[in-house]
Amino acid sequence: MTTQYPDLKGARVLVTGASGGLGAAMARAFGAQGARVVVHYRTRAEGAAQTALAVAEAGGEAVKLRADLRSEAAIERLVDDAWQQWDGLDVVVNNAGVVLKAAILDAGSRWWDDVLNVNLRAPYLLSRRVAARMIDAGIRGTILHNSSIHARRSTRYFSAYAASKAALEMLASVQALEWAEHGIRVNCVAPGVVPVERTATALAEAEELWRPHIPLGRYGRPEEIAELTLFLASEASGWTTGQSYVADGGMLARIDMPRRPRPPLPPEPDLIEDD
Numbered sequence: 496m497t498t499q500y501p502d503l504k505g506a507r508v509l510v511t512g513a514s515g516g517l518g519a520a521m522a523r524a525f526g527a528q529g530a531r532v533v534v535h536y537r538t539r540a541e542g543a544a545q546t547a548l549a550v551a552e553a554g555g556e557a558v559k560l561r562a563d564l565r566s567e568a569a570i571e572r573l574v575d576d577a578w579q580q581w582d583g584l585d586v587v588v589n590n591a592g593v594v595l596k597a598a599i600l601d602a603g604s605r606w607w608d609d610v611l612n613v614n615l616r617a618p619y620l621l622s623r624r625v626a627a628r629m630i631d632a633g634i635r636g637t638i639l640h641n642s643s644i645h646a647r648r649s650t651r652y653f654s655a656y657a658a659s660k661a662a663l664e665m666l667a668s669v670q671a672l673e674w675a676e677h678g679i680r681v682n683c684v685a686p687g688v689v690p691v692e693r694t695a696t697a698l699a700e701a702e703e704l705w706r707p708h709i710p711l712g713r714y715g716r717p718e719e720i721a722e723l724t725l726f727l728a729s730e731a732s733g734w735t736t737g738q739s740y741v742a743d744g745g746m747l748a749r750i751d752m753p754r755r756p757r758p759p760l761p762p763e764p765d766l767i768e769d770d
């Protein structure tokens with residue numbers, strides 16, 4: 496069930512990386528609000544077409560636009576074309592991202608630059624172009640970034656990815672400060688483990704390994720991340736800016752200790768003595 500946010504009806508939305516995975520779910524969820532959505536993609540044109548169809552079937556409108564977000568010129572064209580498409584933008588979700596799993600001693604600058612370019616530089620460049628236009632047009636818009644639990648806890652072999660997401664969260668909070676006077680809010684969603692097309696098979700095979708680490712006992716669903724995104728995009732969160740919201744089934748709430756048997760209850764505390 497998707498919560499309805501009346502202010503998102505007709506909203507002009509850009510979701511980057513919406514050719515599959517979380518971005519596609521977000522685009523569909525905006526569609527179900529009656530929003531007008533630019534579905535951005537890079538390589539999966541067919542996936543983007545399916546997302547656009549799903550947006551329309553859900554009750555919204557959609558167009559798809561292609562851009563390699565490692566290129567500043569391509570980012571500028573994407574923003575300009577998206578802006579022109581709906582004559583403005585109210586909501587931008589910087590969702591596109593790449594994951595790199597590699598040891599620091601193995602992966603050099605080429606890998607580092609690729610991850611940082613997509614996950615951090617692109618949201619920086621895209622947001623500043625959008626915010627400048629919003630400010631000019633007097634649009635009190637919302638900018639969202641897709642972060643990760645990796646922004647908060649270190650994990651071996653995720654150095655570039657984790658660094659990019661931690662920096663993205665700090666970028667969001669600085670953007671929030673700089674743009675608050677214009678009524679532009681900036682927040683992050685930080686998902687835990689959510690199977691998408693790219694990871695579904697491997698995660699299905701590893702489910703029993705993961706389960707003990709997720710207090711709610713299951714992986715997340717893209718729709719659950721989309722639901723949080725809608726809330727942060729809508730006026731329902733109108734007093735919230737500069738923050739990052741984790742949806743991870745409780746993973747970050749626990750200290751990673753071995754499971755132990757339920758401890759015996761210690762002796763009953765003394766009774767409080769009344770004076």
Ligand SMILES: NC(=O)c1ccc[n+]([C@@H]2O[C@H](COP(=O)([O-])OP(=O)(O)OC[C@H]3O[C@@H](n4cnc5c(N)ncnc54)[C@H](OP(=O)(O)O)[C@@H]3O)[C@@H](O)[C@H]2O)c1
Pocket residue numbers: 511512513514515516517518535536537538539540562563564565590591592593594613641642643644685686687688689690691692693
């Ligand atoms: N799924 C999770 O468990 C999880 C958890 C935490 C955070 N996240 C974050 O969620 C976001 C979406 O990831 P996902 O899991 O849904 O994976 P995904 O299905 O692989 O989606 C990644 C998206 O990013 C786009 N993209 C990648 N490189 C690009 C580039 N150079 N230029 C433009 N677009 C590019 C891809 O476009 P094409 O496919 O069209 O090339 C794709 O649409 C990422 O930022 C990721 O870090 C995911």
